[in-house]
Amino acid sequence: MRFSRCGDPIAAMTVKLASLFENPNCLLSHRNRHQFLVTLLVNIATFSHGLGVGWMSPVMRNLQTDESPLDFPVLVQQVSWIGSLVGIGSVIGNILAGFLQDRFGRKLVLFGIAIPYTIFWSLIYFVQSVEFLYVGRLMAGMTGGACYVVLPTFISEIADSNIRGRLGAMILLSVNTGVLVGYIVSTSVGYFTSPPFIIALPVCYFICNFLFPETPHHLIRKGRLEEAKKSFQFYKGIRRDDIKADSEFEDLKFHLNREQAEKERSFDYKDFITKPAFKAYASASVLLIANQFSGSFCITTYMSDVFAASHTTLNLSMCTIVIGVLQIVGNYVTTLLCDKYGRRILMLTSTSGASVCLSAFGCYTFFAIRYDLTAVGWMPLAIISFYVFFCNFGLVGCLFVVLVEVFPSKIRSAAVSTFVVILSSTVFLTLKIFPLCMAVWGISITMWCCSGITFACFLYFCFFLEETNGKSLLEA
Numbered sequence: 001m002r003f004s005r006c007g008d009p010i011a012a013m014t015v016k017l018a019s020l021f022e023n024p025n026c027l028l029s030h031r032n033r034h035q036f037l038v039t040l041l042v043n044i045a046t047f048s049h050g051l052g053v054g055w056m057s058p059v060m061r062n063l064q065t066d067e068s069p070l071d072f073p074v075l076v077q078q079v080s081w082i083g084s085l086v087g088i089g090s091v092i093g094n095i096l097a098g099f100l101q102d103r104f105g106r107k108l109v110l111f112g113i114a115i116p117y118t119i120f121w122s123l124i125y126f127v128q129s130v131e132f133l134y135v136g137r138l139m140a141g142m143t144g145g146a147c148y149v150v151l152p153t154f155i156s157e158i159a160d161s162n163i164r165g166r167l168g169a170m171i172l173l174s175v176n177t178g179v180l181v182g183y184i185v186s187t188s189v190g191y192f193t194s195p196p197f198i199i200a201l202p203v204c205y206f207i208c209n210f211l212f213p214e215t216p217h218h219l220i221r222k223g224r225l226e227e228a229k230k231s232f233q234f235y236k237g238i239r240r241d242d243i244k245a246d247s248e249f250e251d252l253k254f255h256l257n258r259e260q261a262e263k264e265r266s267f268d269y270k271d272f273i274t275k276p277a278f279k280a281y282a283s284a285s286v287l288l289i290a291n292q293f294s295g296s297f298c299i300t301t302y303m304s305d306v307f308a309a310s311h312t313t314l315n316l317s318m319c320t321i322v323i324g325v326l327q328i329v330g331n332y333v334t335t336l337l338c339d340k341y342g343r344r345i346l347m348l349t350s351t352s353g354a355s356v357c358l359s360a361f362g363c364y365t366f367f368a369i370r371y372d373l374t375a376v377g378w379m380p381l382a383i384i385s386f387y388v389f390f391c392n393f394g395l396v397g398c399l400f401v402v403l404v405e406v407f408p409s410k411i412r413s414a415a416v417s418t419f420v421v422i423l424s425s426t427v428f429l430t431l432k433i434f435p436l437c438m439a440v441w442g443i444s445i446t447m448w449c450c451s452g453i454t455f456a457c458f459l460y461f462c463f464f465l466e467e468t469n470g471k472s473l474l475e476a
Helices: 002-022 033-042 044-062 076-104 106-125 130-158 161-188 200-211 216-221 225-236 243-266 269-273 275-293 296-301 303-309 316-341 343-370 379-396 399-405 409-440 443-464
Strands: none
Touching: 033 044, 033 130, 033 161, 033 200, 033 225, 044 076, 044 106, 044 130, 044 161, 044 200, 044 296, 044 303, 044 316, 076 106, 076 130, 076 409, 106 130, 106 200, 130 161, 130 216, 130 409, 161 316, 216 225, 216 243, 225 243, 269 275, 269 409, 275 296, 275 379, 275 399, 275 409, 275 443, 296 303, 296 379, 296 409, 303 316, 303 379, 303 409, 316 343, 316 379, 343 379, 343 399, 343 443, 399 409, 409 443
8 A cells, every 4th residue: 555655646646747747738749759859959059159258258358458368469440340340240140041941941051050160269269460360250251141031031931920929039048158158268267278178169059950851841842741741740749540630731832832922913012111010110219229238238248347337346257247147037028928918018128128228237337436425336237237138028039029029021032131231231330339428428428329219219119010910920
């Protein structure tokens, strides 16, 4: 009897686990597990990209001091180029990935992502002059730009609709996790110690790409139906003799062929100059302005410089790591609230909160120069913590969701691709001028300008941004 009593809880737990894995919404269910595992594998690329961004933030600060690990001096103007060239690289990555993924497949682009990232870390390690850093950051930007184009497409094509949102959210979550790890590695390990180990990431990522097939969607569009069927069976975890799977695959093939025929028949340049289209252009433009000119990516990139200029009494490395954690938390909050409460309320809360925090940070640094504020030396970290949290659950976390949903269906693909390229170009502009603004105007005026722009975007969202939650992507 004792053995049966001891065994009852174990049996109950086994039954509970079995029922959990049978749940169609469980990521580890038989139907979903390949989709989930492949998503984890491809996000090694986004994690690596985030790691590079986070690693460079403290390094760029050190390059301007006497503690620089390099044998040559790096000036403020050169640091602004090191920081901003990632934006130009991102534009190149956007265009190349967009051009290649439809012609040669998502898998080819996924393989290619590893190459510029490997070059980036090689140049970082063998650096002889500032030009090595320029080219390295350009390569890092190409990796990020390509990731933001091909990964959302790849994941959306392999994932079932009931888990697509969670798998898609892993892209930005992986980036922010990489940023945090980059902060920790950069502040804990020497400049020349980490690259030989980090370079193993793109190598592992490249090898992992051999473990899964091309998406069934792309293979169907290219007429490679036998390969498409095998790919479909792999990602859905179904047997070859499953009759239901055959009908599901035929249904997918029918809808893709019909969609392609309708697109070729109905596409017209006049669709780009309708009233809904112009309204979407306005909203998308303000989204990009709010995302970039709020300083969200600039402050992440130049985090150590921002804290150094804030007169905080706290350890700069510790402050940077705390911010990295809050980026992940803010992004995770987006996944919890975006579908429940809608996109508009998150954007309004995000822009208003970020504007207030930027204004408060500018005021603190203004008075810190004139008065002794060491008693509240923790305040810069508190303010920037709230700022990063507000940015990440709206301005950053909801950006691509809203950007896709605001456009009419007929022009969505072309419009979103265009605005992603514009976004990457804006990344270059803001990263280039941010350190120059801090050097010429000072950190206080720079933060107040960002606050004013963010508040103007809040007013636009308040009066003109429509709620897109629940909107079908087939709606015109």
